[in-house]
Amino acid sequence: MPVPQHCPTPRELDDLELLTTGALAPTTRFGEPGSPVTLTLPSDIAGEEVVELVDPEGLPLARLTTATGEVEVLTHHQYGAFRRLHLSPAQVREHHAGRTFVPVVDALDTTQLDELRGLGPLVLLALTGHGTAELTPTALLRASLAAAVQLPDAAVVAVPLAAHDDPEADHELGVRVVATYAAGDPVHALTEGTGELGPEIAAIVDADRPAPDEQGLVLFFTGLSGSGKSTLARALMDRILEETDRPVTSLDGDVVRRHLSKGLTFSKEDRETNIRRIGWVAAEISRHRGLAVCSPIAPFAETRAQVRQMVDDAGGAFFLVHVATPLEECERRDRKGLYAKARAGEIPEFTGISSPYEEPDDASVRVDTTGRTIEDALDDVIVALREEGYLDLTTADEPADEPVTAESESPLKVLFVCTANICRSPYMERIARSLDLPGVEFTSAGTHGFDAAPMDTPMASRLADRGLDGSDFRSRRVTSRLIADADLVLTAEAGHRSTILEENPEAVRKVFTLGQAARLVEEQGSLAPRDLVAALAERRTAPDPADDVADPYGRGDEAAARAAVEIESLVKRVLGH
């Protein structure tokens, strides 16, 4: 008889790695009394004496003795980005003894980097385990490597220390694991930083945490048969296709059952399999920042929660719509004649009649379609999507091309944004002001800089070359108030735009990169300023990073001169219209 195999959860795989490298010493096995390091086997193999634990690709990693929880190593984990940084405590002793050990769970900010500069040779212990880090494992390691480059002498080691939903036990475990790695060498606990990130690290973090409107999204409609899931999902898809350039995939319940889930029945087990398949595909779509629209009945809360988790693990957003049309109305509609058959006992296990539907208590929006038009019901979904910042579609009572009146007396406010508000955005501001456009006000701010710093000299000199004075300029940070007050926000890079939208998702229609705006306005032709801003709000073309204005900070006069020419040309392209 072959030994049964089992692929543990990501958390258990992390625990297994640390158990087998000695990082959890003195714990050496799963399920020690009082330890959060446990492993759950599916019921069909829980009674076996020995189980082979395999990685997701089926590579046997360890042999588990189920009675004791002991594991015997077969192979060490082999794949995954930055595998070379995964060192055991013994390997760390060999290569890095005598250094100061710094546990890291998030990107290091500028004050934390300053704090580390005086500490001599370091090991940044990146705690990448499931649920522990603020970033995905790959991004945490990329950010830690970028930080190490900025320190005099720092090595990065990946430690997949997972979280087990028990903060106290996890804290105790973490302290022990770090102490095992340090083995008597000093351990330095980082102080809470200001959150201000240097440009390289900020770019890594921005890419890992896209703004809600750039994140992958799974729109999951659940409800009884005939409640209106497919109808609403289809109408929403059409709206998305009409108004955005996001790629969309439909995973409709009936369609999935003809392809991906062909042959499955409506037993509880098969329904669960069906929903997990939909969830798996949807999660993969969201991993690539796509949009998946799913509309199965999905009657069980636990399976829906599993889908939410899969999407979350893939870095996507999960948006649950409960189509809460009551059974009586669904049965009255009985579009496919199935309720009549179910009542007659011709269809067993029919949801709502002879099989349960567990109402969700975690839906983003609940829509009862009884006595309402499809458009009207759809508006509830669109409003909720807009409120959460995921998608900005027009509702039925809000025509896409609402006439914009130019009679407004107050000036149009344009805010330029870069990182520290000392090079690029002040230059944009001053060049724009020099064009003397009536009825438009120009200001600037930075996503990560300090307050009240003067303009950086090389860029100030470029202004002086053009007969403009930047000596009175003082920097400031972007705030939600500044964003709310602005009619148009133009950023140097796509990363600045993402940072702003993360905090202010509702601003999605008025924040563009300068390069993006230049392209868009040229497609519009000449318009009055307010009409131009309104026209931009209707455009959905994503920014192209190739249009970014590169940061000249600290790169000398030539870089400053290049940035100046580029900015001047882009500002004139935008404002010329």
Ligand SMILES: Nc1ncnc2c1ncn2[C@@H]1O[C@H](COP(=O)(O)OS(=O)(=O)O)[C@@H](OP(=O)(O)O)[C@H]1O
């Ligand atoms: N026993 C039983 N119970 C419920 N539904 C049944 C059943 N037998 C067939 N049908 C038809 O299959 C559609 C539901 O399939 P789903 O894949 O969405 O169901 S589930 O999520 O796996 O529970 C459902 O389609 P919708 O009306 O689009 O929901 C029904 O038309």
Ligand SMILES: Nc1ncnc2c1ncn2[C@@H]1O[C@H](COP(=O)(O)OP(=O)(O)O)[C@@H](O)[C@H]1O
């Ligand atoms: N406000 C509404 N929203 C959605 N569907 C509605 C609404 N009013 C009536 N209906 C009708 O209800 C039926 C819903 O069917 P369907 O969308 O296939 O449901 P499900 O996919 O949940 O089984 C359709 O015939 C649709 O025209």
